[in-house]
Amino acid sequence: MASASSPHSGSYWDRTPSQLAVDCWAFGRRRALRRGRTRCACASPRLTALASARRRRCGISRGGCRARAACTKLARNAVTIYDRQRCTSIHSYRTGLVQLTRFPDSRQPLGATMPKDVITTRAKDYNQWYLDIVREADMAEVAEVVKGCIVFKPNGYAIWEMMQRELDNRIKETGHSNVYFPLLIPESFLRREAQHVEGFAPEVAVVTHAGGEKLTEPYVIRPTSETIIGYFMAKWIRSYRDLPLLLNQWANVMRWELRTRPFLRTTEFLWSEGHTAHATEAEAERETLMILHDVYADFAEQVMAVPVIRGLKTEQEKFAGALRSYCIEAMMQDGRALQAGTSHNLGQNFAKAFDITYTDQNNTVQHCWTTSWGVSTRLIGALIMTHSDDEGLVIPPRLAPTQVVLVPIYKNEAERTKVREAVARITADWKGRLRFKIDDRDNLTPGFKFNEWELKGVPVRVEVGPKDVEKGSVALARRDVPGREGKSFVPQDGLTERIVVLLEEIQAALFARALAFREQHSAFVSTYDELKQQIERGFAWAYWDGNDEDEKRIQDETRATIRCIPLEQPGTPGTCVYTGRPTTRQVVFARAY
RNA sequence: CGGGGCGUGGCUCAGCCUGGUAGAGCGCCGCGUUCGGGACGCGGAGGUCGGAGGUUCAAAUCCUCUCGCCCCGACCA
Structure with a gap:
């Protein structure tokens, strides 16, 4: 993506509305004008060409114009420059020598606001289009004083409130209760589960000082709450009669991401995180899948009108510390995948790390089976990139704060x-x-x-x-x-x-x-070459029997990952797209957000 | 952490090269005319030029340091 840099660089100019593109402007301060020393400067090859043609017409020799008269004449044919964001005139001298007027083939009156173009078209720059929607629909603002964070403005927060309402209803209808745990977690808690700490350590923010003193043990700002909730679950659960324990928390979490985008990936975000404990593996698995289907997929499809693929994450992509991770994956309008929600069967990993045990009917002490699941304000990003168009945001009626x-x-x-x-x-x-x-x-x-x-x-x-x-x-x-x-x-x-x-x-x-x-941008692929081509368009369905290394190699070569192993499988045998081994398992490859 | 860019009214930016009165458009306020797909005229308010040093008779402009933000990469998904 080209960056909006100084007006002298080509990229800036290339992004201005084409028929309005502008050519040249006189610069120099008033003193210079008084002395008749104004120069004309031009940017970008195209604009330079335009300017030199005009210079010829004006009878000015090369190298810009030095004479006062020539400068006036040149400037009279010049046009003002429009800035990319507001598309308003950013430069016109009304006084002095330079009187800017309309460029002959411009249809826009000088100085008038230019509608359209406030939003970059999707075809031109999808990335910029997304940012334009967020800004123009007044949903959020990048909080430039806090790295990677955004301010949720009324229009954006209202959508989140609608999401909360719908999700909260579903979460409660399925027997869960809301709770709230501390934002700060003792650093040692994170270390108790080996995979968990490995997954999250690089992106946690740590509080080391408080009350003017260094803390004996630092706190981490929660990146997720498995550990602290696990600690308390261990205290609360004594017997099988205490199970299942079904909790949900609406909270903010923090993950120190290097690259952020409004809603899709921000340092701090809002979410719902469910945490449950069960007596048996089967029960935990049932809970994990129930949330995936009845809460997340149902909400995405019925309320957000976002079709999702329900699937299982590969070992590579699963949650740090989980036995299995399930997800719902949606396709954005650029063909890339966005994980819209996850539900994890944590097995007994956290139960063992935090000693979450219960006494069963036979008076035997057993470890619990826990689950966790979450959806975040990232859903707002999914909403934007699924439905909106070049005219702006599109909100489905059931979710719209104003219908x-x-x-x-x-x-x-x-x-x-x-x-x-x-x-x-x-x-x-x-x-x-x-x-x-x-x-x-x-x-x-x-x-x-x-x-x-x-x-x-x-x-x-x-x-x-x-x-x-x-x-x-x-x-x-x-x-x-x-x-x-x-x-x-x-x-x-x-x-x-x-x-x-x-x-x-x-x-x-x-x-x-x-x-x-999604259907138009999905295809079944049977060779690696086809796979490489298809991920440029969207989802590639393929038979898969590779291992972790194969998966990693594909990611390095194509930038695509296995988004999930869909729960709905054709069941017919085929050969693995990468290894050529026979298998019945199909997976979905895509580039992801 | 590497490479690049940028800090000037609320916003987007000119002005800096070549030091000498702080500029424009949009927005805002007032009045009037408008109003079926982004209206217009006139008047007005609003800025210690990111910060600290230095050079100079004089610094937005030149020099040094510093802080912050953005983009590309690395990282993460």
């Missing part, structure tokens, strides 16, 4: 009164049935509001203007079909019912679209 926005339209006081009455009548029965907002800000034009709500992903927009008041109609626009195409005019009668139906229709359409995308 419907109503924009009243009027020119004068008389119209305003009429429209307002109609709006009151129309929305009378919305309360309790729809999550809605009425955008009655009167310092903004309707057009601006349409775009803004589209940018923010509200699923349905209703417009009510004077014409609608006369005709008894409204304009109804659906976000999953952006722009004017998604707009239709419908009668006010029965509108509420119509919207309720439409919301479900949008929900289903989003899921169907995401599923179709």
